[in-house]
Amino acid sequence: MNGTRRDIRRRELGGPDPLDQRLGGPPAPPGLPSPLVWLLSLLRTRSALGLTPSLTPAAIFLPLGAVLGPRGLALLSPTVLERLDVAVTIALAVLGVLVGVGLGREIRTALRLFVAASLESAVTIAAVTGATTYFINATGVPLAAPIPAFALALGLCASASSATSADPDSEPVAGVATRVADLDDVLPIVVATVAFAVLPSTLTSEAWLFALAPVAIGLTVGLIGWLLFERAESGGERAVYVLGALSLAGGAAVYLRVSPLAVGLVAGLFWTIAPGRADRIVQDDLRKVQHPLVVLLLVTAGALWAPGAIAVWLLAPYLLFRLAGKVAGAWVSAGFLDVRAADLAAFLMPPGVLAVAFALNFRQMLPPAAGETLVSTVAVGTAAFELFALAVVPHWRRRSAE
Amino acid sequence: MNGSSERTGRDGRLLALVIVVSLAVLLVLAKFRFPLAAGVTTAPPAPGLLERLAARSTYDDLAATIANLVQRLTPMVAVVQFGLVPPEEKPGGKKNATPEPILAAPPRLAAAIRVGQAGQDLAVTYLPPGYQVTGGQGLSAPVDVVASDPIRSIAVVRAPSVFESSSGTTGALADFQGFSYVAIVEAAPGGLSAAPFFLGRVDPTPDTAWPTPIRAVGGSPTLPPGALVFTLDGRFIGLAVPTPNGGRALVPAAALDAAALALMGGGKIDRP
Numbered sequence: 001m002n003g004t005r006r007d008i009r010r011r012e013l014g015g016p017d018p019l020d021q022r023l024g025g026p027p028a029p030p031g032l033p034s035p036l037v038w039l040l041s042l043l044r045t046r047s048a049l050g051l052t053p054s055l056t057p058a059a060i061f062l063p064l065g066a067v068l069g070p071r072g073l074a075l076l077s078p079t080v081l082e083r084l085d086v087a088v089t090i091a092l093a094v095l096g097v098l099v100g101v102g103l104g105r106e107i108r109t110a111l112r113l114f115v116a117a118s119l120e121s122a123v124t125i126a127a128v129t130g131a132t133t134y135f136i137n138a139t140g141v142p143l144a145a146p147i148p149a150f151a152l153a154l155g156l157c158a159s160a161s162s163a164t165s166a167d168p169d170s171e172p173v174a175g176v177a178t179r180v181a182d183l184d185d186v187l188p189i190v191v192a193t194v195a196f197a198v199l200p201s202t203l204t205s206e207a208w209l210f211a212l213a214p215v216a217i218g219l220t221v222g223l224i225g226w227l228l229f230e231r232a233e234s235g236g237e238r239a240v241y242v243l244g245a246l247s248l249a250g251g252a253a254v255y256l257r258v259s260p261l262a263v264g265l266v267a268g269l270f271w272t273i274a275p276g277r278a279d280r281i282v283q284d285d286l287r288k289v290q291h292p293l294v295v296l297l298l299v300t301a302g303a304l305w306a307p308g309a310i311a312v313w314l315l316a317p318y319l320l321f322r323l324a325g326k327v328a329g330a331w332v333s334a335g336f337l338d339v340r341a342a343d344l345a346a347f348l349m350p351p352g353v354l355a356v357a358f359a360l361n362f363r364q365m366l367p368p369a370a371g372e373t374l375v376s377t378v379a380v381g382t383a384a385f386e387l388f389a390l391a392v393v394p395h396w397r398r399r400s401a402e
Numbered sequence: 403m404n405g406s407s408e409r410t411g412r413d414g415r416l417l418a419l420v421i422v423v424s425l426a427v428l429l430v431l432a433k434f435r436f437p438l439a440a441g442v443t444t445a446p447p448a449p450g451l452l453e454r455l456a457a458r459s460t461y462d463d464l465a466a467t468i469a470n471l472v473q474r475l476t477p478m479v480a481v482v483q484f485g486l487v488p489p490e491e492k493p494g495g496k497k498n499a500t501p502e503p504i505l506a507a508p509p510r511l512a513a514a515i516r517v518g519q520a521g522q523d524l525a526v527t528y529l530p531p532g533y534q535v536t537g538g539q540g541l542s543a544p545v546d547v548v549a550s551d552p553i554r555s556i557a558v559v560r561a562p563s564v565f566e567s568s569s570g571t572t573g574a575l576a577d578f579q580g581f582s583y584v585a586i587v588e589a590a591p592g593g594l595s596a597a598p599f600f601l602g603r604v605d606p607t608p609d610t611a612w613p614t615p616i617r618a619v620g621g622s623p624t625l626p627p628g629a630l631v632f633t634l635d636g637r638f639i640g641l642a643v644p645t646p647n648g649g650r651a652l653v654p655a656a657a658l659d660a661a662a663l664a665l666m667g668g669g670k671i672d673r674p
Binding site for chain 1: 414416424428432435437
């Protein structure tokens with residue numbers, strides 16, 4: 001360390017999260033002593049080293065959303081949540097872009113890593129989908145949606161990882177885990193786009209439209225952005241182009257009722273693969289809105305939380321088999337990556353904001369009651385896994401390292 | 403190599419343990435049937451513990467709607483003033499008859515819905531027994547009483563407005579079904595006032611006094627006589643009048659228009 005405090009970065013959505021820096025970054029300058037900042041920084045620093053639990057965005061903002069939502073203080077009324085739906089869709093498109101940019105960069109140099117991440121993701125999806133299907137059929141849980149579609153949606157939500165408990169620079173396995181966490185979100189987006197077009201009774205749109213429209217919109221938005229971004233004459237003008245392109249992506253996805261994540265993924269991939277600096281421009285400008293978007297998604301998901309017997313019932317297969325799926329997936333993919341399966345599984349345990357984003361996306365595709373159940377289950381499950389990762393995983397890793 | 407294979411073996415055991423425990427718990431839980439009564443709930447969600455402490459944006463929206471409605475209705479509604487009829491002037495009435503107590507106390511103001519064409523400046527208001535129209539408020543000229551009908555308790559007045567007046571009965575809601583929030587518009591010393599009001603059951607009722615069926619309001623007679631009832635988007639529903647049995651009824655726009663026309667012509671009101 002050479003006496004200097006390291007910049008403890010926590011990965012969320014493919015980069016350092018400003019929220020984390022705000023909560024647990026380097027302390028204030030010596031001239032401005034603040035016991036609270038110092039305490040939070042200490043907590044975060046020790047947490048990043050796996051020594052102590054600390055706060056994460058999901059653990060903070062999901063409960064906050066539940067308190068502010070219709071079943072709490074009702075500051076976020078159902079009308080407000082309905083009006084927020086467009087903003088949430090644009091936020092999902094932004095997340096898709098970040099995933100697409102991450103994929104575009106890694107796919108050239110780290111195909112092996114991408115395959116390993118997809119394998120890990122596929123194992124988790126299969127585990128949770130299979131267990132949920134069996135559990136629903138065995139117990140007779142009344143769902144207002146086709147069981148395969150709902151079980152698959154839950155499995156796709158479970159596959160997301162954020163590796164938020166890892167400082168990517170702290171040790172080699174942490175760096176690998178954060179890259180796996182960045183790349184394991186691609187498969188769920190692709191599977192969702194294809195599966196929801198094929199599965200019956202989940203969509204009002206035509207199947208071909210649902211499968212092809214995200215690609216067409218993503219390519220169109222990508223082309224527009226590619227033509228505009230580098231020709232901007234000022235930073236402000238460039239930011240307007242970026243936000244306009246993303247609003248177009250989200251708005252078109254809302255209008256056609258297709259996945260904004262898939263639209264953003266295609267656009268982000270296009271910007272990365274196309275010649276020029278479009279991907280870096282987008283990433284720089286999105287860094288300014290990344291924090292509000294994370295908060296928006298988490299608070300919205302928390303506000304949509306509807307306590308009900310079905311949501312609680314479905315927590316059992318979600319929690320159990322996400323854990324089993326991540327461990328098994330890490331075991332399968334560890335062979336490709338030259339890391340220990342237990343370490344990789346430990347780092348992949350926090351679902352992060354993308355699990356919530358997937359749930360909000362699938363909520364738009366499923367019938368309303370089923371969508372509400374899905375969001376409720378995933379919101380509680382995400383908070384539980386974040387806390388589990390903070391409280392249990394450090395001990396798990398320490399014991400396995402001995 | 404030994405250490406590596408040992409750790410791999412430990413990872414394998416950990417994996418097997420997690421999967422076995424998960425499967426075992428799932429199989430045990432799957433033995434239970436989902437309690438259907440808990441899942442099939444159609445009742446609205448219970449209010450939150452802290453809900454009463456929260457600001458309700460829906461009420462804010464309703465308040466804004468009502469405030470906006472008053473602005474929009476100002477050209478369609480006139481404010482007129484009542485005074486007691488001197489005993490010797492009461493048409494066919496007893497000299498010592500007491501006025502209706504509900505309007506006996508000041509302020510004796512009422513809202514009058516404008517009818518007819520824009521240039522006519524005509525308005526119809528509820529006229530309680532024992533009272534007469536004595537003036538207006540916020541008008542460009544004194545009120546001129548065109549006709550009054552003590553049987554139906556209405557008066558037709560000419561009330562030139564300082565605004566460009568328009569008929570309030572145009573576009574009125576003819577088939578109001580009840581069970582809805584409405585705005586009741588009344589007169590106040592400073593101008594028009596309005597308040598949200600929930601109207602429950604409303605049944606069409608034939609009445610020999612009116613050319614079309616009026617709408618009897620169910621429940622307690624809390625609707626003030628003489629109030630003008632509008633939908634929240636500003637469509638006229640009716641004029642609130644008392645019924646012989648102590649209840650309230652809404653006289654719809656068609657009946658008011660026909661009655662005003664007949665009174666101005668000095669003829670009888672045609673009944674269907």
